[in-house]
Amino acid sequence: MGIKLLPKPHLLLSGALIIVWLLGVGVCPGQSADLQVLRLGLSRVQDTSLLTIVLSKAVQPQISPVTAVSDPQLVIIFPDAGARRLPPVLPGDQTLVRQVRTLFTPGKNGVRIILDLIPDRPYVFWRQLRPAPNGLVQLIIGLKSESRSASRQPPGLNLTKRSRPGGPPPSPVPQPITSDYGYKMDSGRLESEDFQALGRLAPNAVRIFHFLEQNGWTVVRQSASDRPGERLKQNFLLTHPRYPVLTIRFTHIAGSSAASPDINFLTLATENLPGSEAQRYRDMTQWSVSQIKKHFEDIGDYYSDGLKPLRVVLRRQSQAETLRDFDFFRQFLAAACPQNPKLADNIMAHLREKVNQRLEGVQYTLSEDPLVILNMVDFLFVRVYFLSKVG
Structure with missing residues (x-):
C-alpha cells in the first residue's frame, strides 16, 4: 500500500501551526522582543538639562508634568515595558533637576522615570527619538529654564511648554541633539x-x-x-x-x-x-x-x-x-x-x-x-x- 497523504486543508493547517509556533518561540511579555528600558543618564549642557534614555525600540512614552508648588515633577511612563539594571536614583544637576528616580513594577505599570524638579523654576521641555548603534533607540528629553529659552523652535522637536500658573508663556527650546x-x-x-x-x-x-x-x-x-x-x-x-x-x-x-x-x-x-x-x-x-x-x-x-x-x-x-x-x-x-x-x-x-x-x-x-x-x-x-x- 502507498503512503496515505493528508488532505490539502489539513496540510495547510499543519504548516500554519508550525509557523505560528516558530514565530512564538521566546516571545513573551518582558523579554527582549518587547520594549525594554536599558539605560539612562542625566547631564547638563550649558543651560539645558538632558535626560538620555536608551530603549530597545522606538516608542513615545507618556510624559506628564506635575505642577505641585512644593514638589514639581516631570513623570515619564513606559506602560508594559521591562527594565534592566536601572539605577533607583540618579543625582540631579541642582539647576532644574533635583534628582531622577526610576520605578519598575513587573506586570503592572511598566517603567516610570520621575524627575524631581527644583520648585519655583518654570521651564520648557522637548523630546526627540534618535537611532543608536546595535539597533537600539535613544530618547532624549531636554529641559531648559523658561527665562533663558531660545527665540525659535528647531525643526524636528516635540515641544511642550510648562510654567507657573499665571506666568508668561515660555519660549521654545534649545537646538536638537545631532x-x-x-x-x-x-x-x-x-x-x-x-x-x-x-x-x-x-x-x-x-x-x-x-x-x-x-x-x-x-x-x-x-x-x-x-x-x-x-x-x-x-x-x-x-x-x-x-x-x-x-x-x-x-x-x-x-x-x-x-x-x-x-x-x-x-x-x-x-x-x-x-x-x-x-x-x-x-x-x-x-x-x-x-x-x-x-x-x-x-x-x-x-x-x-x-x-x-x-x-x-x-x-x-x-x-x-x-x-x-x-x-x-x-x-x-x-x-x-x-x-x-x-x-x-x-x-x-x-x-x-x-x-x-x-x-x-x-x-x-x-x-x-x-x-x-x-x-x-x-x-x-x-x-x-x-x-x-x-x-
Missing part, C-alpha cells in the same frame, strides 16, 4: 556622521575622535560663524552622561589662504560645575556695564571684589573634580598626545599645588608640539591644538 548615544564600536574607524565630520575637519586628530566615540561621547551641539573679514569658525560640543561636570569642545578655524594652516583645538573642561558659586560666576561674567555699575563702583572692584573671590572657590572645586575624574583625563591625553606620555603626570603635579588666593589664576604651557595648555583661572580646562599641514 548625534548617537555612546555605545562602543568594534571597528577602528569613525562610525557616526558627526564624528566623520570632525575627522574631515582635523584629519590629524582622528585618533582622539575615535577614542571619544568609542567611549560614549556624543556631539550634542554645533554652530558656525562665517562673517566678512573673519575666518570660518565651527564649534562642536560633546558630552557624556557619566561625566556631567565635564564638557569637550572642538573648534575648527579655517585657514585664511592656501598658505595658512587650519587651526583646530580640543578643550576638555570642568565648565558644568554645580553649585551657587559657579552659577553666580557664570551670571556675573555675562553682566553688561550698566549691570556692573549697579553693584560695584568701578570695573576694578567688579574684578577684585566680585570675580576674584569666586575664582578662588572655582579653582578649588575644579581641581577636586579633575582629581575625581583623572583617569579619563589621563586617557584623553594619551589619545590626543601619544608622543608625550608625561603630560598627565605634569597636570597631576599642578593639581596638587595649593591654590594661591592672591593670584587671579595661572595658565601653563605643558607641551609645544602639539601645543597643550592647562588653564587654572576659573573652570579648569586642558586644551590641545592640532594644526593642519600646508601644501
